[in-house]
Amino acid sequence: MYLLKYERIVMHTLLKNRCYTFLLVILSTIFTAIYLILLPSLPNGTINPMFIEFITPIQIIFSVIFGIMIGLMITLNIYAAKLKIHTSKGGPIAGVLIGTLVNALCCTPIIPSILVFFGASTPVLFAYSPHIQAFFEQNYPYFYILSFLIFFAAFHYTAKSISCCKRG
Amino acid sequence: MSTKCKFCNKKMESDSGLLMHFNDKHRSEKGNLNINEIKRSSISSRTLLIIIIACCIVPLILITLSSIGILSFFGSQTASVQSIYGITNVKVGELAPNIPIKLTNGTNITLDSLRGRPVVLWFITTWCPSCQESESILADNGYLKQLYSKGALLVTVELYNDLGNNGPPISNFASQYGGNLVQNKNWLLYGTSSLNATYSYDPKEYLEIYYVINSNGIITNTSYTGLVNNINSVLQEV
Numbered sequence: 349m350y351l352l353k354y355e356r357i358v359m360h361t362l363l364k365n366r367c368y369t370f371l372l373v374i375l376s377t378i379f380t381a382i383y384l385i386l387l388p389s390l391p392n393g394t395i396n397p398m399f400i401e402f403i404t405p406i407q408i409i410f411s412v413i414f415g416i417m418i419g420l421m422i423t424l425n426i427y428a429a430k431l432k433i434h435t436s437k438g439g440p441i442a443g444v445l446i447g448t449l450v451n452a453l454c455c456t457p458i459i460p461s462i463l464v465f466f467g468a469s470t471p472v473l474f475a476y477s478p479h480i481q482a483f484f485e486q487n488y489p490y491f492y493i494l495s496f497l498i499f500f501a502a503f504h505y506t507a508k509s510i511s512c513c514k515r516g
Numbered sequence: 517m518s519t520k521c522k523f524c525n526k527k528m529e530s531d532s533g534l535l536m537h538f539n540d541k542h543r544s545e546k547g548n549l550n551i552n553e554i555k556r557s558s559i560s561s562r563t564l565l566i567i568i569i570a571c572c573i574v575p576l577i578l579i580t581l582s583s584i585g586i587l588s589f590f591g592s593q594t595a596s597v598q599s600i601y602g603i604t605n606v607k608v609g610e611l612a613p614n615i616p617i618k619l620t621n622g623t624n625i626t627l628d629s630l631r632g633r634p635v636v637l638w639f640i641t642t643w644c645p646s647c648q649e650s651e652s653i654l655a656d657n658g659y660l661k662q663l664y665s666k667g668a669l670l671v672t673v674e675l676y677n678d679l680g681n682n683g684p685p686i687s688n689f690a691s692q693y694g695g696n697l698v699q700n701k702n703w704l705l706y707g708t709s710s711l712n713a714t715y716s717y718d719p720k721e722y723l724e725i726y727y728v729i730n731s732n733g734i735i736t737n738t739s740y741t742g743l744v745n746n747i748n749s750v751l752q753e754v
Contacts, residue, residue: 388649391644391645391646391649392646392649392650392742392744392745393646393741393742393745394742394745398653399649401652402645402649402652454644454645454646455644455645455646455647455723456646456741457720457722457740457741460720460721460722460740461720463721477720477721478641478678478679478680478681478721478723479680479681481644481723482643482681485643485644485645
């Protein structure tokens with residue numbers, strides 16, 4: 349069975365080591381907690397734990413997924429660095445940016461400021477920025493899925509890099 | 517800076533490595549060449565990183581300068597359209613332009629009729645999550661009562677046509693997110709605004725923007741970064 353072959357090899361190796369398992373659990377917990385605060389806060393343009401009461405079930409699920417994925421990516425990169433294996437950092441960074449920015453783009457003044465700069469805000473054109481913001485507001489789960497896929501691709505390539513040199 | 521082989525794109529760390537690679541792989545087919553004919557410079561990862569950062573930072577600086585009014589490429593166009601529609605610019609320190617507000621109970625009032633008390637004029641879109649959350653927090657955490665104790669009026673106004681996106685009516689917004697606290701309070705007014713009022717007070721189409729207006733009708737403060745984020749300064753202001 350070749351499904352998730354590299355991932356299984358790396359996870360097996362990683363979880364055999366108690367130190368890496370501990371690191372993975374700690375990092376995943378910390379990042380899950382950060383995401384639980386970050387995702388409901390960002391639409392308000394601030395990071396404040398008081399907004400956690402407005403978290404949606406989708407945001408709870410993806411906070412846990414993102415927390416685990418980031419914890420895993422950091423642990424894997426530490427492991428790879430120890431083995432002197434080069435890994436790409438672009439994937440996890442892109443995943444973090446997409447997963448978090450989509451909430452900020454919905455309701456903060458980022459989109460209006462950008463569009464005003466390009467002259468797209470006039471009383472005649474009723475209005476670009478609210479439609480774009482509404483798009484992000486309504487479709488944020490799809491961006492979370494995209495973010496997860498990027499995380500998973502980064503995980504796959506990191507696992508492939510490590511497992512090729514670690515086999516045996 | 518690393519170099520690449522011109523013939524097979526293989527990356528090499530040094531000229532000597534490249535020369536060895538050329539002798540090994542391509543000499544029989546290409547003959548004798550000098551090192552500059554063999555190598556092709558490639559952009560180092562550091563240069564690439566600097567280019568990417570520059571590409572991100574330059575637009576950000578331009579956008580920031582534009583949003584704080586230092587740089588404006590398109591200001592004249594906006595100004596001319598505003599003059600056609602008879603829209604007034606709203607500025608801190610000046611008299612708040614009078615606008616009609618249609619309240620949820622069906623009556624029509626004007627902003628000028630509220631003079632004599634400090635007014636927090638809060639323009640919102642009812643579909644925007646941050647506006648909904650702000651309304652809940654203002655009601656639940658006693659901020660509305662603090663405004664009342666200072667003798668201020670909070671006038672929550674739905675931007676014209678919810679800025680083109682369908683949201684719940686402002687009356688539903690008030691009851692759903694403000695709860696029982698906001699029912700039948702004469703110091704909490706909810707209403708809708710006209711097109712001209714919307715573009716006078718929110719020309720950049722922010723989803724929420726508030727103005728603090730003193731008892732003489734002068735605007736003392738405004739922000740588009742969320743009423744709940746700035747509520748403490750608003751409470752001090754009124």
